[in-house]
Amino acid sequence: MSASEPSKNHGAIQTGGLGGLVAGFSYPLRAIAFLQQTPxxxxxxxxxxxxxxxVGGTFYTWALSAGFNGIDGLMAGLPDWARFLxxxxRGLLAIILLIATGLLLLQFGGILGSPLYGRLSEELEILRTGHKAEDVPGIGSIVRDIWRAILFELKKLVLVIGLGLPLFFVGWFPGIGTAIATVGSIGLGVTIVCLDFFDPALERRRLRFRDKLGWVRRSFPASATFGLVSLGLVSIPFVNLLAIPLCITAGTLFFCDRILPKLEPGDRN
Incomplete structure (x- = not known):
């Protein structure tokens, strides 16, 4: 099947249970194949x-140079036998800065690339479904788009704090508390990742935040395994440079296959 004819099998992949679990895991691989077919x-x-x-290379080089200069000043005057310190x-600083730079790019890289990621998602949807999303009133307003993006991030922050803080305190209780906090934290991370990577397609419909959350829930268990593998990919420093556009692609394909066929025309804000 060509990349331009994927809409023919939408109904065939709307499976739940074990099939949904496997399907969720498979979407990053489907994304790689899809991108190879559409250079x-x-x-x-x-x-x-x-x-x-x-941006990351510039920051890392500057921070590493400044850190090495600081270490040189700190170690000045030590005897030769202590030079191993x-x-x-230097080695610890290089590793710490590598991880920190990767995490910073994960937070801000999506902002830098968001215009292109949005365009990527739109083009993917056209290829996957054979048609463009219908126009929604106000979609061309830059001010409104920025305002909705800010609200989206704020609502995600409220969700993280609202669930994360109780999980943090529950984690102080040994045994069952630790288990609940661990599972809950992973579940929260998976939910946030799904919101991020489904959002370009969902936002084109101007869905409310609660509706976006609803579609993550209604797509379970496929959304859980998709979010789990995506969370793993974006958590690896510098690998996430490749993982973010890959997961945007995977999330859009997931939306076209598993959410769009069930989406009512009136389900938009």
């Missing part, structure tokens, strides 16, 4: 990666 979409992936590499500190 014209490569620019929407490569340009954000290039921007992130330049300098090498140890």
């Amino acid at each position: 014209r979409l490569a620019w929407y992936v490569l340009i954000p990666i290039l921007i992130n590499v330049i 300098e090498l140890l500190l």
Whole structure:
């Protein structure tokens, strides 16, 4: 089946249970295959990666240089036998900065590449379904788009704090408390990841935040396994440079296959 004819099998993949679990895991692989079949979409992936590499590389080089200078000053005057401490500190600093840079890019890289990610998702939907999402009133308003994006991030923050804080305190109780906190934290992370990677397609319909959450829930268990594998990919520093556009692609394909066929025309804000 070609990339431009995927809509023919929408109904065939609306499975739940074990089939849904396996399907959720498979979407990053489907995304890789889809992008290989449609090389014209490569620019929407490569340009954000290039921007992130330049920004991340510049920050890492500057921070590493400043850190090494600080270590040199700290170690000045030590005897030769203690020089191994300098090498140890340099190595630790390099690793810590590598992880920190990756985490910073995960937080801000999506913002830098968001215009291209939105365009990537739109093009993917056209190829996957054979038609473009219908126009929604107000979709061309830059001010409204920015305001909705800010509200989306704020509501995610409220969700994280509202659920994260109780889980944090529950985790102080050994045994069952630790288990509940661990499972709950993973579940919260999976939910946030699903919201992020389904959002370009859901936002084109101007859905409310609660409706977006609802579709994550209604797509269970496939959304759980999709979110779990995506969370793992974006949690690896620098691997997430490739994982973010890949997961945007996977999330849009998931939306087209498992959410769009059930979405009512009036389900928008």
